[in-house]
Amino acid sequence: MSLAETVETATERLNTTIVDRPRAVIVVFLLVTGVFVGGLGSIQVSAGGLDSFTEGLPEQEAEDQVTENFQGPFQSDTQDTTQLIRTDSNVLTKEALVRDARLIERISDRDDLRMESANGPAPTIARQLNPSASTPEDYRRTLERAPPSDIRQAVRELEEESRLSGSVSNDFNPTSVSASASITIISHDFPESFDDVTAVQTDLQTVADDMPGDVRAFGSGTTEAEIRQSMTDSLGIVMPVVILLLLFFLIVAYRDPIDVLLGLITLVMTIIWTFGFLGYARIPFSQQMISVPVLLLAVGVDFGIHIINRYREETERGFSAIEAMREANSQLIVAFIIVTVTAVFGFGANVISTLDPIRNLGIASAVGILFTFLLFGVFLPAAKLVSDDVRTRLGVPEFNSSPIASEDSALGRILAFPAQVSQYAPTVIVVGLLLSGGAMGAYGSGVGTSFENEDFLPPEEIPAYLTELPASLSPGEYTITSTINLLDDKFGSSQGSTVTVYVEGNLKQDHALEALAAPNDNPPDPLAVGSGGQAEAQSIITVIKSHANENEEFATLVDRNDQNDNGIPDQNLEQIYDELFASSASERAERYLTEDYRSAKIEYQTDSDATQTEVTAGGAELADRLRFDATATGSVVVLAAVMDRIFQSAIQGLVMAVALTAVFLVIIYGILERKPLLGVVNIFPILVAIAFLVGTMRYMDITLNALTATILSISVGVGIAYSVHTTHRFIDEYDATTDAHKAMMITLTGTGGALFGSMLTTALGTGALALAITPILGNFGVLIGMSVTYSFLAAVIALPPAVLLWERVHQWDIDLKARLRPTT
Template identity: 90%
Template sequence: MSLAERVETATERLNTTIVDRPRAVIVVFLLVTGVFVGGLGSVQVSAGGLDSFTEGLPEQEAEDEVTENFQGPFQSDTQDTTQLIRTDSNVLTKEALVRDARLIERVADRDDLRMESASGPAPTIARHLNPSATTPEAYRQTLERAPRSDIRQAVRELESESRLRGSVSNDFNPTSVSASASITTISHDFPSSFDDLTAVQTGIQGVADDMPGDVRAFGSGTTEAEIRQSMSDSLLIVMPVVILLLLFFLVVAYRDPIDVLLGLVTLVMTIIWTFGFLGYTGIPFSQQMISVPVLLLAVGVDFGIHIINRYREETARGFSPVEAMREANDQLIIAFVIVTVTAVFGFGANVISTLTPIRNLGIASAVGILFTFLLFGVFLPAAKLVSDDVRTRFGVPEFNSAPIASEDSVLGRMLAFPAQVSQHAPVVIVLGLLLSGGLMGAYGSGVGTSFENEDFLPPEEIPAYLTELPESLSPGEYTITSTINLLDDKFGSSQGSTVKIYVRGNLKQDHALEALAAPNDNPPESLAVGPGGQAEARSIVTVIKSHANENEEFAALVARNDQNDNGIPDQNLEQIYDELFSSSASDRAQRYLTEDYRSAQIEYRTDPDATQTEVTAGGAELADRLRFEATATGSVVVLAAVMDLIFQSAIQGLVMAIGLTAGFLVIIYGILERKPLLGVVNVFPILVAIAFLLGTMRYLNITLNALTATILSISVGVGIAYSVHTTHRFIDEYDATTGAHEAMMVTLTGTGGALFGSMLTTALGTGALALAITPILGNFGVLIGLSVTYSFLAAVIALPPAVLLWERIHQWDLDLLARLRPAV
C-alpha cells in the first residue's frame, strides 16, 4: 500500500468514526475536557517582564556578579529592597529629613515589613552627626535635636560622598543645601522561601500614605504587581470584545442559534484544553501568552466556519445530514490536517528561540493549534450531526442553513473577480506581485528592534476610551511608569549611560593596574568622551589616584612603586590594596575591587549620541583589549544583547516556518495529488503577505520586540490556511472540470465565502488586542489583524494567477511526456 493510500485510509477511518459514532466521539472529548479542567488550578501567572528575557544571558550573569561583588554604599540586591522616593521643594531641610527618619522608624516597628536596615539622606546625615546613631529611633532623635545649621554643614561635608550624592536628585546643590527628590532604600531580611515581596512593598506604601509628603514605594514587588494587574485588566477588556466579535460573526456565519451554541462550546473547550496543558506542564501564563487564547479563538472560528459552511453546501445539493457530513469531512479533513501542520510549523518555529518567554509562546500556541484541530475537526462535526438529529426528532426548525456565498451572490462575484481578471495576463500579474512584494520586503527589512521596560508596563496615562468603560471593566490605577519616569528625570544622567567591564584574574600581578588603564588612551568612538578623545573611566585606579591626592603617606607608597611615574603603581600591588582597604577610602575601593583582589569592575561613561549597538560594540572591544578575562555588561549591553536575540529569533523563526511549510506542502501535494509544484504555489501568497506586513511595520514605526518578533512566523502559521483551503478546494474542483480557471471560479465563490468570514473573525478578533493596556499587546493585535487581512487578500488575488501559471507548466509537462512516450 502506497503512502498516499495509507493517508487516505486513515482519514477515511477517522471520518467514518465521526459520522457513524458521533455520540461516542462527544463522550470521549468531554472526558478529556474533564481531565484538562484538572490542570486549570495549576496554571502559574508570571509578570513576564525584562527579567524573564535576560535570564541566562552571559551579559546578565556578568551584571549580576558585578552587582553582588561591587555594590555601592546602599545598593543592596534589588530583589530584597524597597525604594522610598520622596519629592518636595527641598528634601534636605531638617523637617523633611525628620519625616524620612520617622517613616523609617515606623516601617521598622512593623515586623511584617521585615526591615533589616535603611540607607538614604536621613540615616547618612544622622550617622555623620552622631556616629553612635545606628537605629531608626536614633536617626530620628539625632536629627530632631540637631540645629539646622549643623545639618546644613553636615550635608556640605558629605557633598562628595557617593552615599549621599547617590541618594539625592541630580539637581542637588550643596551650597544652598537643596534637592527636589531623594531615595531612601529599605533592605529586607527574607527567608529563602519568602515570595510575597509585593505584600511587603504594598504595606510600606500604606505606611508612607499615612504620613505627610509625597512618597512612593518602588521595587520589584510593586512592578510585578502592576504588570499582573495590567494583564488582568487587559484580559477583562480584550476578552469580552473578542467574544462579542466572535459571537457576532458566528451569528452572521451560522445564522442559527444551535450552531452558534455549538461553536461557542467548542471554543470554550479549546481554551480549557490549552490552559489545562499549561497547568500540567508548568509553562507560566505571562503577558505574551494573552495573545494565545485570542489566536486560538480566532483560528477555531475559522475551522468551524469552514466545516459548517461545507456541510451546508452538501445538504443544499440534496445529501442527507450523515452523507453531507461524510462528504464535507472527506473534502476538508485533509485540508484541516495540512493547515494544522503548517500552523504548528509557523507557531512552533518560535520554539528555537533562546529567549524563554518566546519559546514558551511557541510551545503553547503550537499545542493549542493541535487542540483546535481536534476539537473543530473531530468534535464539532460529531456534535453538529447529533444536534441536527435531536433537532429533527423534536421538530426544531432550521433558521438559515444556506452557505455564506454562492456563485450568484454579490460576495461570490466579488471574490471571483481576481480569478476572472487573472486569466487574461497571469504572467504580468505574478511578476507585478513579485516586484511589489520585493520592494515592500526591501523597505521592511529596515524595521527596528526594541526591548525596554515601557513595552511591558502600562502607560503613564490610560487612554480616554478605557476610562469611560463600566466600572467592572475599567482598568485600575497605575503608577509604575510615572515612577520610572520620575527616577529618570530626577536621578538619571544627561551625560550618557554607563558600560561596565567585569574583570576576573589575579589582580595582584605587577602589570594588573597598568592593564586596566591601558585601553583608556585610545577607546572606541562611543566611549571617547574624555579630554583629548580619551575614555572617562572609574576603576580601582581612579580610587588609588584620588586617595593619593588626599593622603600624603599613601601617595608616597604609590610613588615608590610607580616605576614609570604615571601615577599607576606597577609593583607591590597587594600592599597598596591592603593600605587602601584599611583607609577611609575603603568604601570607594570596594566598589571597584573585591577583597580577595581577584575581581574588578571598570565603569565607562558613554557618548549620549551613541546608539545601543555602538555602545555595546565599544564595550566588547575594550573588554577584548584587557589582558584578563573580561566581559562587557551594564543595562545598555544587556538590553542590546536581548535585542539581537529578538531579531535573530524573528528571522530564524520566519526562515524555519517558511522552509518547513514549503517542504511539507511540496511533499504532501506530491504524495496525495501528484502535484508537488502546487506546494510552491501555495507558499507564494504568504510570502507576498509577509513582505507587505514588514513594510507596514516599518511605515507605522512598529518595532520587533519581545512579542512582535513572533509575528513573522505566526503570520505563516495563520496566513497559510487561506492558501491551503483555497488550493485544496481548487484541486477537488480541478479534477472534476476542464480547466484551472473554471475550478478557481467555483473555489472562490464557495470556499471564498468561508475564507472571507474567517478573515473577518480572525482579523477583528485578534485585532481586539489593540485595546490591551500594555503597548506590547496592542501592537501585536494590530499586526496580527493586518497579517490575516494581507493573507486573505493574497490568497484571493495572488493565488489565482499563480495557479493558472501552474496549469500551464503542468500541461507542458503532460504534453512533453505524451510526445516522449511513443519514442520510448
C-alpha cells in the same frame, strides 16, 4: 501500500469514526476535557517583564556577578529592597528630613515589613551629625535636635560623598542645600523562600501614605503587582470584546442558534485544553501568553466556519446529514491537517528562540493549534451530526442553513473578480506582485528592534475610552510608569550611560593594573568621552590615585612601586591593595575590587549620542583588549543583547517557518495529488503578505519587540490557512473540470465566502488585543489583524494568477511527456 494510500486510508478511518460513531467521539472528548480541567489549578502566573528575557544571558550573568561582588552606595539585591521616592520643593530642609526619619521609624516598628536597614539623606545626615546614631529612633532625635544651620553644614560636608549625592536628585545644590527629590532605600530581611514581597511593599506604601508629603514606594514587588494587574485588566477588557465579536460572526456565519452554541462550546473546550496543558507542563502564563487564547479562538472559528459551511453546501446538493458530513469531512479533513501542520510550523518555529518567554509562547501556541484541529476537526462535526439528529427527532426547525456565499451572491461575484481578471494576463500580475512585494520587503528590512520596560508596563495615562468602561471592566490605577519616568527625570544621567566591564583573574600580578588601564588611551568612539579622546573610566586605579592624593604615606608607597612613573603601580600590588582596604578608602575600593583580589569592575562613561548598538560594540571591544577574562555588561549592554536575540528569533523563526511549510506542502501535494509544484504556489501569497506586513510595520514605526518578534512566523502559521483552503478546494474542482480558471471561479465563490468570514473573525478577534492595557499587546493585536487581512487578500488576489501559471507549466509538462512517450 503507497504513502498516499496510507494517508487516504487513515483519513477515511477518522472520517468514518466521526460520522458513524459521533456519540462515542463526543464522550471521549468530554472525558479528555475533564482531564485538562485538572490542570487549570496548576497554572503559574509570571509577570513576564525584563527579567524573564535576560535570564541565562552571559551579559546578565556578568551583571549579576557585578551586583553581588561590588556593592555601591545603597546597592543590594532589588528583590530585598524598597525605594522610597520623596518629591518636594526641597527635600533637604530640616522638616523634610525629620519626616523621612519618622517614616523610617514607623516602618521599623512594623515587624511584618521586615526592615533590616535604611539608607538615604536622613540617615546619612544624621550619622554625619552624630556618628553614634545607629537606629531609626536615633536618626529622628538627632535631626529634631539639630539646628537648621548644622544640618546645612553637614550637607555641605557630604557634598562629595556618593552616599548623599547618589540619593538626591540631579538638581542637588550644596550651596543652597536644596534638591527636589530623594531616594531612601529600605533593605528587608526576607528568608530565602519568602514569596510575599508584593504584600510587604504594598503595606509599606500604605504606611507612607499616612505620612505628610508625596512618597512613592517602588520595588520589584510593586512592579510585578502592576504588571500582573495589567494582565488581568487586559484579559478582562480584551476577552469580552473578542467573545462578543466572535459571537457576532458566529451568528452571521451560522445564522442558527444551535450551531452558534456548538461553536461556543467547542471554543471553550479549546481554551480549557490549552490552559490545562500549560498547567500540567508548568509553562508560566505571562503577558505574551494573552495572545494565545485570542489566536486560538480566532483560528477555531475559522475551522468551524469551513466545516459548517461545507456541510451546508453538501446538504443543499441533496445529501442526507450523514452523507453530507462524510463528503464535507472527506474534502476538508486533509485541508485541516495541512493547515494544522503548517500552523504548527509557523507558531512552533519560535521554539528555537534562545529567549524563554518567546520559546514558551511557541510551545503553547503550537500545542493549542493541535488541540484546535482535534476539537473543530473531529469533535465539532460529531456534535453537529448529533445535534441535527436530536433536532430532527424533536421537530426543532432550522433557521438558516444556506452557505455564506454562492455564485449568484454579491459577495461571491466580488471574491471571484480577481480570478476573472487573472485569466487575461497572469504572468504580468505575478511579476507585478513579485516586484511590489520585493519593494515592500526591502523597505521593511529597516524595521527597528526595541526592548524596554515601557513595552511591558501600563501607560502613564490610561486612554479615555478605557476609563469610561463599566466598573467591572474598568482598569485599575497604575503608578509604575509615572514612577519610572520620575526616576529618569530626577535621577537619570544627562551625560550618557555607562558600560561596566567585569574582569576575572589574578589581579595581584605586577601587570594587572597597567592591563586594566591600557585600553583607555585609544578607546572606541562611543567611549572616547574623556580629554584627548581617552576613555573616562572609574576603577580600582581611580581609587588608588584618589587616596594617594589624600594620604602622603600611601602616595609614597604607590610612587615606590610605580616603575614607569605614570601613577599606576606595577609591582607589590598585594601590599598596595592591603593598605588601601585597611584605610578610610576601603568603602570606595570595595566598589571596584573584591577582597580576594580576583575580580574587578571598570565603569566607562559613554557618549550620550551613541546608540545602544554602538555602545555595546564599544564595550565588547574594550573587554576583548584586556589581558584577563572580561565581559562587558550593564543595563545598556544587557538590553542590546536581548534586542539582538529578539531580531535573531524573528528572522530565524520566519526562515524556519517558511522552509518547513514549503517542504511540507511540496511533499504533501506531491504524495496526495501528484502536483508538488502547488506547494510552491501555496507559499507565494504568504510571502507577498509578509513583505507587505514588514513594510507596514516600518511605516507605522512598530518595532520588533518581545512579542511582535513572533509576528513573522505566526503570520506564516495563520496566513497559510487561506492559501491552503483555497488550493485544496481548487484541486477538487480542477479534478472535476480540468479547467483551472473555471475551478478557481467555483472555489472563490464557495470557499471564498468561508475565507472571507474567517478573515473577519480572525482579524477583528485578534485585533481586539489593540485594546489591551500594555503597548506590547496592543501593537501585536494591530499587526496580527493586518497580517490576517493581508493573507486573505493575497490568497484571493495573488493565488489565482499563480495557479493559472501553474496550470500552464503543468499542461506543458503533460504535453512534453506525451511527445517523449515512445509510440508503438
